[in-house]
Amino acid sequence: MLENYGEYQLLSKIATGGMAEIFLAKHTNSPVTSMPIAIKRILRQFNTNQAFIKMFLAEARIICNITHENIVKIYDFGKFDETYYIAMEYVFGQSLGQLMNKYLQKGRTLSPELVLELTVAVLSGLEFAHNTRDRHGIFLNVVHLDMNPNNILLSYDGKIKLVDFGIAHASYTRTLKNNLQSVQGTYGYLSPEQCQEKPLDRRSDLFSFAVILWELLAGKPLFKQMESDAAILNAIVNDPIPDITTVNPQVPRELGFILQKALQKNREQRYGSAAEMLEDIKRYQSMREFDPQAENFPTVLKREFAAHFIKMNRVLEKAQASYLMDELFKDISEIEEVDLNEKIRVQQEELVASIKKEEAVQEEKERRDEVRGWLWPLVVAAVTLTLFFGGLSLYLFFPWQSDTVSVFVASLPPETEIYVDGRDSGAKTPTELKLVKGRTYVFEFRKDDLVAELPFVPSEEPEKNKIFVKLKKKEQ
Numbered sequence: 001m002l003e004n005y006g007e008y009q010l011l012s013k014i015a016t017g018g019m020a021e022i023f024l025a026k027h028t029n030s031p032v033t034s035m036p037i038a039i040k041r042i043l044r045q046f047n048t049n050q051a052f053i054k055m056f057l058a059e060a061r062i063i064c065n066i067t068h069e070n071i072v073k074i075y076d077f078g079k080f081d082e083t084y085y086i087a088m089e090y091v092f093g094q095s096l097g098q099l100m101n102k103y104l105q106k107g108r109t110l111s112p113e114l115v116l117e118l119t120v121a122v123l124s125g126l127e128f129a130h131n132t133r134d135r136h137g138i139f140l141n142v143v144h145l146d147m148n149p150n151n152i153l154l155s156y157d158g159k160i161k162l163v164d165f166g167i168a169h170a171s172y173t174r175t176l177k178n179n180l181q182s183v184q185g186t187y188g189y190l191s192p193e194q195c196q197e198k199p200l201d202r203r204s205d206l207f208s209f210a211v212i213l214w215e216l217l218a219g220k221p222l223f224k225q226m227e228s229d230a231a232i233l234n235a236i237v238n239d240p241i242p243d244i245t246t247v248n249p250q251v252p253r254e255l256g257f258i259l260q261k262a263l264q265k266n267r268e269q270r271y272g273s274a275a276e277m278l279e280d281i282k283r284y285q286s287m288r289e290f291d292p293q294a295e296n297f298p299t300v301l302k303r304e305f306a307a308h309f310i311k312m313n314r315v316l317e318k319a320q321a322s323y324l325m326d327e328l329f330k331d332i333s334e335i336e337e338v339d340l341n342e343k344i345r346v347q348q349e350e351l352v353a354s355i356k357k358e359e360a361v362q363e364e365k366e367r368r369d370e371v372r373g374w375l376w377p378l379v380v381a382a383v384t385l386t387l388f389f390g391g392l393s394l395y396l397f398f399p400w401q402s403d404t405v406s407v408f409v410a411s412l413p414p415e416t417e418i419y420v421d422g423r424d425s426g427a428k429t430p431t432e433l434k435l436v437k438g439r440t441y442v443f444e445f446r447k448d449d450l451v452a453e454l455p456f457v458p459s460e461e462p463e464k465n466k467i468f469v470k471l472k473k474k475e476q
């Protein structure tokens with residue numbers, strides 16, 4: 001698929017979530033952002049809801065200033081063609097949600113090593129975002145509010161990043177989504193205070209994340225398998241949470257304690273911040289024996305999603321190749337249409353002006369000479385002509401005596417014959433030709449039924465002495 005959307009070209013659809021569609025895209029005209037990006041385009045039904053859009057824009061404004069290695073970077077947000085969007089860093093990988101689907105379906109658990117790695121990355125990202133202040137230093141109380149496994153992205157090269165930070169207040173979005181009856185089972189990761197609609201703070205995210213960790217270590221869902229949304233909400237607020245070390249005796253006791261503290265229903269008894277929990281995790285991690293056999297995320301992801309990895313690699317390569325071609329031909333058209341034509345026009349103007357000046361001088365001279373008789377001017381004219389043509393032939397046939405420069409000539413396709421000023425140069429592209437700087441040459445390229453013609457003026461500046469040309473079918 002290729003669809004132009006504002007400044008972006010949408011290359012392929014990654015997913016449709018509850019609130020938006022996600023596309024792999026590229027910026028159409030900025031080489032700085034030539035890397036792949038992800039566009040989150042809000043679904044049409046949300047775009048007309050003024051309250052939602054107001055919140056979406058306010059939150060995007062805050063989030064786009066957050067830069068941290070464990071948070072997906074937002075580059076741009078706005079509106080195009082009646083739909084709102086966010087342009088963000090593309091994470092070439094899978095969401096933790098997709099990985100969990102595979103594991104939990106078969107009751108498989110993630111190794112404590114991987115769980116620890118995930119925990120350190122996610123808590124680092126959360127701590128950074130939770131501490132966001134505006135430029136006046138005012139604390140913004142940024143809370144993710146939608147810490148579910150789909151919003152944790154894992155890249156095939158081992159990066160772990162949080163996405164959708166506070167983008168349009170989760171509880172509000174959830175009400176909207178459910179009214180639209182498009183999403184089910186998103187309640188499974190709410191904190192008790194979210195279920196009770198209390199004012200929220202950073203501790204809410206810690207509870208939600210701990211539910212994800214519990215499920216990864218248990219190999220089964222904690223709340224979301226319940227029969228109805230109401231039952232889930234009730235269980236989150238009231239049901240005791242089974243000790244993870246009882247559910248899976250392989251889980252180390254220390255990790256069990258940490259999880260228990262993060263899963264306290266009363267937030268006063270929970271960790272006060274991601275940093276506090278991270279401290280305990282790191283203390284435990286430093287006591288653990290290093291296991292050289294332990295799997296890492298890139299290995300697990302490439303094994304579980306081999307087909308996706310190969311397919312998306314191709315899509316990305318193709319996007320990169322087409323981007324390089326675009327860039328190459330952008331250069332060519334710039335040289336052909338802007339630089340060169342302008343140069344030639346200026347040179348022609350200068351030439352015409354100097355001829356006119358010479359003519360005026362000549363006329364004036366002739367007028368004066370008329371008085372002196374005709375023999376003397378004839379001799380002068382003969383000498384002038386001899387010198388002029390002599391100089392001209394020297395100039396044309398002995399170019400090495402003037403200033404010659406090297407001009408690099410390349411074409412698409414390569415191996416084309418090069419004609420200069422109507423004569424076969426004997427060379428084929430790509431090659432380097434010695435030409436006189438400042439002179440206008442007419443290049444002709446021929447290969448089978450493909451041709452191209454191009455005037456070119458070699459410059460003093462070596463970097464401008466490059467010709468890239470794309471041949472086109474000969475017009476009949």
Ligand SMILES: Nc1ncnc2c1ncn2[C@@H]1O[C@H](COP(=O)(O)OP(=O)(O)OP(=O)(O)O)[C@@H](O)[C@H]1O
Pocket residue numbers: 014015016017018019020021022038072088089090091092093094095097146148150151153163164
């Ligand atoms: N920046 C990104 N790079 C790569 N893939 C992404 C990116 N953002 C989202 N995705 C993928 O798109 C999927 C859908 O994302 P989306 O945020 O629309 O829905 P969701 O995460 O399932 O639900 P929620 O509305 O709770 O965020 C994600 O699960 C993830 O696989």
Ligand SMILES: [Mg+2]
Pocket residue numbers: 017150151163164
């Ligand atoms: Mg999401």
